[in-house]
Amino acid sequence: MTEKPLILVTNDDGINAPGIRALIEVMNTLGTVYVVAPDSPQSGMGHAITLDSMLFAEKLENTDGPQTEFSCSGTPADCVKIAIRQLLPRKPDLCVSGINHGSNASINVIYSGTMSAAIEAGIEGIPSIGFSLLNYSWNANFEASKTFVKTIAKQVLEHGLPDGVVLNTNIPNKDVEAIKGIKICRQAKANWVEKFDKRKNPQGKEYYWLTGEFVNLDQGKDTDEWALENDYVAVVPIHFDLTAHHFINELRTWELNPKNNKQ
Amino acid sequence: MTEKPLILVTNDDGINAPGIRALIEVMNTLGTVYVVAPDSPQSGMGHAITLDSMLFAEKLENTDGPQTEFSCSGTPADCVKIAIRQLLPRKPDLCVSGINHGSNASINVIYSGTMSAAIEAGIEGIPSIGFSLLNYSWNANFEASKTFVKTIAKQVLEHGLPDGVVLNTNIPNKDVEAIKGIKICRQAKANWVEKFDKRKNPQGKEYYWLTGEFVNLDQGKDTDEWALENDYVAVVPIHFDLTAHHFINELRTWELNPKNNKQ
Numbered sequence: 001m002t003e004k005p006l007i008l009v010t011n012d013d014g015i016n017a018p019g020i021r022a023l024i025e026v027m028n029t030l031g032t033v034y035v036v037a038p039d040s041p042q043s044g045m046g047h048a049i050t051l052d053s054m055l056f057a058e059k060l061e062n063t064d065g066p067q068t069e070f071s072c073s074g075t076p077a078d079c080v081k082i083a084i085r086q087l088l089p090r091k092p093d094l095c096v097s098g099i100n101h102g103s104n105a106s107i108n109v110i111y112s113g114t115m116s117a118a119i120e121a122g123i124e125g126i127p128s129i130g131f132s133l134l135n136y137s138w139n140a141n142f143e144a145s146k147t148f149v150k151t152i153a154k155q156v157l158e159h160g161l162p163d164g165v166v167l168n169t170n171i172p173n174k175d176v177e178a179i180k181g182i183k184i185c186r187q188a189k190a191n192w193v194e195k196f197d198k199r200k201n202p203q204g205k206e207y208y209w210l211t212g213e214f215v216n217l218d219q220g221k222d223t224d225e226w227a228l229e230n231d232y233v234a235v236v237p238i239h240f241d242l243t244a245h246h247f248i249n250e251l252r253t254w255e256l257n258p259k260n261n262k263q
Numbered sequence: 264m265t266e267k268p269l270i271l272v273t274n275d276d277g278i279n280a281p282g283i284r285a286l287i288e289v290m291n292t293l294g295t296v297y298v299v300a301p302d303s304p305q306s307g308m309g310h311a312i313t314l315d316s317m318l319f320a321e322k323l324e325n326t327d328g329p330q331t332e333f334s335c336s337g338t339p340a341d342c343v344k345i346a347i348r349q350l351l352p353r354k355p356d357l358c359v360s361g362i363n364h365g366s367n368a369s370i371n372v373i374y375s376g377t378m379s380a381a382i383e384a385g386i387e388g389i390p391s392i393g394f395s396l397l398n399y400s401w402n403a404n405f406e407a408s409k410t411f412v413k414t415i416a417k418q419v420l421e422h423g424l425p426d427g428v429v430l431n432t433n434i435p436n437k438d439v440e441a442i443k444g445i446k447i448c449r450q451a452k453a454n455w456v457e458k459f460d461k462r463k464n465p466q467g468k469e470y471y472w473l474t475g476e477f478v479n480l481d482q483g484k485d486t487d488e489w490a491l492e493n494d495y496v497a498v499v500p501i502h503f504d505l506t507a508h509h510f511i512n513e514l515r516t517w518e519l520n521p522k523n524n525k526q
Contacts, residue, residue, distance in 0.1 A: 047373050048311045054470040055459075077374075082471060086459045107386060109505055110310050111340075123370060123454050155517050164452075165507045181520040186506040189427075191386050196318075196349045207317040208345060237514055238505035242372055243449040244428045247500040254418050256445040256498065 005031035005093040005157055008083050008121065011100065012042040012076045012113025015060075015069065019099035022142035023131065024067055026150050027096060030157065033067035034092070036083035038076060043102075047116035048075045057082055076117035084124055094157055095121030098131035098169075099145050101138065105170040105224040105234055106188035106216065115168055119240050122166035127156050129166070134228060135173040144176040148233050152182070161237075168236040172228055183232040188223035190216035268294035268356040268420055271346050271384065274363065275305040275339045275376025278323075278332065282362035285405035286394065287330055289412050290359060293420065296330035297355070299346035301339060306365075310379035311338045320345055339380035347387055357420055358384030361394035362408050364401065368433040368487040368497055369451035369479065378431055382503050385429035390419050392429070397491060398436040407439040411496050415445070424500075431499040435491055446495040451486035453479035 007027045011020040015037035027033045036057070056073040063069050070087055072079045076097065084091065097117040104112040118130035129152060133145050148171055156167065168187075172179055194212040201207055216225045224234035270290045274283040278300035290296045299320070319336040326332050333350055335342045339360065347354065360380040367375040381393035392415060396408050411434055419430065431450075435442055457475040464470055479488045487497035 043314060049374055050473060051306060054462075054472055056468070056470050078473070081457050081473065082459055085457050086461070086471065107503070110382065110386075110503055111312055119373065123373075151519060155519055159517060162507075162510055165510050168505075184511055184514045184519075186508065186511065187504050189504070194344050194348050196345055198349070199317075205319065205321075207319050208349065209317055210313060210341070210344065235514070235519065236505075237507040237510040239507040240370070240373055240505070241450050241452070242431075242499075242501035242503070242505075244425075244500040244502040245449065247425055247428050247502075248447055248449065251447045251498070251500055254422060256414060256418055256447075 006088065006090060007031040007033050008088065008092040008095040009033055009035045010037045010076055010079045010097050010117045012038065012117065013101050014038050014041045015071050017101060018138065018140065019101050019133065019142060022146055023096055023099050023149060024065065026146050027153070028065050028067060029150065030153060031093070034083065034088050035067055035069040036072055036079045036087055038079060039071040039073055042075055042113045047077055047119065049077050050074045055082060057087060076113040077120045080117050080120040092126055094153065095126045095128040096131065096153060099142055099149065100132035101140055102132060102136040103134045103170055104130060104132040104168060105228055106190040109168055109187060109238060118166050122164065123240060125163065127161040129153060129156055129169055131169045131171065133171045133173060144174060144179060145171045147176050148182065152235065164239045164241060165237050168238050170224055170228055170234045172231050172233065174231060178231060179233060180231050183227035183234055185224040185227050185234045185236050186222055187236050187238070188216055188220070188225035189218040190214065190225055269351065269353060270294040270296050271351065271355040271358040272296055272298045273300045273339055273342045273360050273380045275301065275380065276364050277301050277304045278334050280364060281401065281403065282364050282396065282405060285409055286359055286362050286412065287328065289409050290416070291328050291330060292413065293416055294356070297346065297351050298330055298332040299335055299342045299350055301342060302334040302336055305338055305376045310340055310382065312340050313337045318345060320350060339376040340383045343380050343383040355389055357416065358389045358391040359394065359416060362405055362412065363395035364403055365395065365399040366397045366433055367393060367395040367431060368491055369453040372431055372450060372501060381429050385427065386503060388426065390424040392416060392419055392432055394432045394434065396434045396436060407437060407442060408434045410439050411445065415498065427502045427504060428500050431501050433487060433491055433497045435494050435496065437494060441494060442496060443494050446490035446497055448487040448490050448497045448499050449485055450499050450501070451479055451488035452481040453477065453488055
């Protein structure tokens with residue numbers, strides 16, 4: 001590549017989160033960086049988009065490096081859409097999202113704003129990676145993450161990714177020396193068992209707080225959860241063709257047509 | 264089944280939308296119905312969940328049928344979580360979401376609150392179906408939809424669904440006589456090409472409206488978009504294991520480990 005790669009950086013914790021600042025720092029060593037990220041935290045936003053309201057996207061004048069930055073009032077998916085269609089000089093060569101403060105492994109990928117931004121870029125045909133650190137704290141230490149982020153991003157810039165595939169990368173909350181390496185994994189079959197903490201407001205109206213416990217019943221050693229528990233960085237290639245191809249033939253044997261007309 | 268099936272009904276257009284009222288009417292003929300749905304429209308919410316705020320869930324006293332109804336301040340995924348963990352007498356035998364006012368075929372499944380509710384129930388091991396009518400209007404006619412909804416829901420109650428599989432059903436905006444039947448399909452590879460309409464507010468600050476055009480480049484005759492264009496109801500079995508299994512082996516050949524340690 002004669003021209004430096006153009007890299008879009010986004011996240012769901014908001015443009016001021018330490019995780020995205022670490023990601024910007026690494027990407028500045030790999031290419032020309034545009035940041036388009038939410039102006040406020042958007043965790044748990046899933047793949048929400050803003051259909052019923054306007055969006056603000058404001059260019060920030062004083063940045064801490066060579067990158068160009070826009071703060072956007074929308075969701076992570078909105079940020080990617082407006083970046084690609086409106087704010088960037090051309091289609092980027094890479095989109096990176098994160099580094100999320102907290103895990104997006106296993107079923108968390110479904111709820112994740114970080115991953116929805118990465119998927120949105122993937123839908124647009126842009127090689128795209130989501131990065132998450134297994135530490136929910138705002139003051140998490142991203143030093144070890146930077147090493148792995150750089151290697152993975154460089155490889156994606158070099159190889160590209162197949163059409164429709166995005167990488168979901170989760171990083172153990174450890175020093176770099178304690179991390180054993182990178183494992184390519186499948187998404188563990190795990191879920192959240194929620195509890196609702198029921199309270200009453202001063203007017204006597206009931207309300208609830210959502211709490212939950214993460215339960216991993218997947219015994220496989222090829223899962224992201226196994227890798228993370230064993231001090232590996234977990235990389236899961238994901239796609240957004242949700243078709244359960246394995247069930248199509250059986251479903252075709254059902255008596256689904258109310259009028260008994262054959263397919 | 265000696266006991267009547269317990270059916271959870273939800274949606275993303277809000278509890279007062281004509282689409283969910285039509286769905287409730289059909290489900291009342293099949294089982295004992297609990298409705299837990301958003302108190303306001305939540306379209307385009309993707310798989311958002313409420314992590315940073317409390318939830319209200321209010322039982323409605325005067326309903327238009329035998330169903331039990333709760334109006335919830337959360338997202339569609341929140342509604343399913345609180346229904347299962349807090350509001351229903353036991354785990355439901357079926358969850359149905361919709362009938363959405365507008366298509367959730369092809370890539371729209373990713374952005375859809377209707378489908379996120381169905382997927383959330385699927386994660387909990389509940390056979391689950393999302394229904395959408397290809398008419399965005401509040402005054403859409405759901406008469407033809409009711410026929411197909413009933414047949415499909417009955418078949419799912421009879422057969423169950425494999426672990427991890429949910430059905431995405433889209434219905435043409437036609438009279439029942441004009442609909443040729445049901446096709447089992449794969450998700451079409453289509454996407455939105457967005458445009459941002461840029462304006463200035465009275466204070467001179469720029470803002471944007473998201474608009475877009477749907478583009479289907481998938482020529483396959485086995486897709487949901489093909490079925491709908493040809494007057495068939497499209498049923499796509501979907502799953503929430505996003506792993507791109509076909510790319511795992513190739514990805515394992517990449518030089519991803521910064522420390523050159525082998526996996």
